[in-house]
Amino acid sequence: MALKISHNVWWRKAYQAAGFRKGYNFPLFIIFAGSMLGFSLARISYLNIGGNASSSYKKGAAPGEWYWYREGLARVGISIHLGCIIPAGVLMVWQFVPVIRHKFILLHRINGYIVIVLVMISNTGAFLIIRRSFGGTLPTQAAMGLLIILSTISIAMAYYNIKRLQIEQHRAWMLRAMFYLGVIITTRIIMVIAAQVSTAVGKYYVPMICDEIVFVQDSLTQNNTMYPQCSIANMSVDGMIAVAANFGSDRKEQLQASLELNFGMAAWLSIFLHTIGVEIYLNLTPAEGERLRRVSYAKQLEAGMRNPGSAGLTVDRWGDADEWIVPAEDT
Incomplete structure (x- = not known):
């Protein structure tokens, strides 16, 4: 019994030290943010795009990729994409650490702007290479194009809402953006498994x-x-x-053929899993959304905005939903 109490105290101290209010958020952060950080750190050597080192992108990419990316517009595209998305992957995970958001607000804002710029530029580079990415089949091009659209829209929505001090919507759209950007990790896992099955x-x-x-x-x-x-x-x-x-x-x-065969399918399945997953999480955490909406109301009211509590892109203003009522204790 004493051991169980000691374990609970240790666990509570661990996630509270990082600023998390709920115990379930901490392991989710470790799993998903840790995967993004680990994947990005493992790909830092790919910033050496055309070098002859064994860790460079030229040597480490899937067979055949360098044939298409070694020159021309595709070389420009892969350089832009990797040069921006890898640093963005390392930086973005820190945006979801509560203690940084609460105690180092300026750092959170600066890092957020850097991530937004890097992702937007990287999407431009990704657009230039999707024609040849893993064979450039139509399913692959469609999946990669959809990812570009989803991540761009999500980040744009997150940016607009934070400028309108609509914090709960900013949280929701940034979570969506991170999950969409993480699709490539799941895609590679599914692709390798599917390649072995198809073989x-x-x-x-x-x-x-x-x-x-x-x-x-x-x-x-x-x-x-x-x-x-x-x-x-x-x-x-x-x-x-x-x-x-x-x-x-x-x-x-x-080997290249087996990867190209399965990449498009893996990408679409990953998009489905990540899209459903993030929406399930958002719908299972309405209390956090409501808490942040109250914070939004207070900040918007202080800033003199119209429709405090709903100054951003909220469903009660732009969709078919009941008007949000300010809780009595906040009035």
Whole structure:
């Protein structure tokens, strides 16, 4: 009994030290913010985009990606995207630490502006590379395009609401933005699992151009031996041939094919999971939303805004909902 009490006291001290009011928020923060921070830190070496170090993006990216990104507009796009989104991933998690928001308000604001700018610029870079990202299939392009739209709108909504001192809406939209940006982490997990499953099932093929296969293998002789169609005139379709999707193969183009085959599906499934997940969380924490709305009311009233409590983008002003009533103790 004493051990249980001691454990509860330790746990309460731990999450309260970080500024969390509820015990359930702390493990959720560790899981989701920790994943974002860990993933971003693990990708810092990718800021060395075209270097020959083993940790650079050129060497560490999925096979075939560098073929498309090594020059031209795609090179500009990947440089912009990685150069902005990796630092943004490291910085954004600190926006959700309550003790920073409460005791270091200026730091919270400055960091928030930096994150917003970095994400917006990174989305521009992402737009430039989606045509070639993991094969650039239409499902992949649509999924990546949707992510750009979702994250951009969420951050814009969060920014507008905080400028209107609508804090509970700012919280909701920033949470959505972070969950949307975290889709890429879940996508990679699902993609690897699905690649192994599709390899076990077998008989999956992906169209790939001969020049890309030669680039990946770095051997014209091996390519002509494995894919003689590439060396014989009129034996390929627009220079493309079918490559077996095999995640366990020692041939890089087959590994690449298995990733390209599953990336689009993994991205759509991840978008679904993250979208549903964040909305479930927001709907399960109405008390926190109501508490912050009271704070919004007080700040908006002090600032002399019209419709205090609903000066931002709230559902009672812009949707079909009952008008928000100021609690008696706040009047």
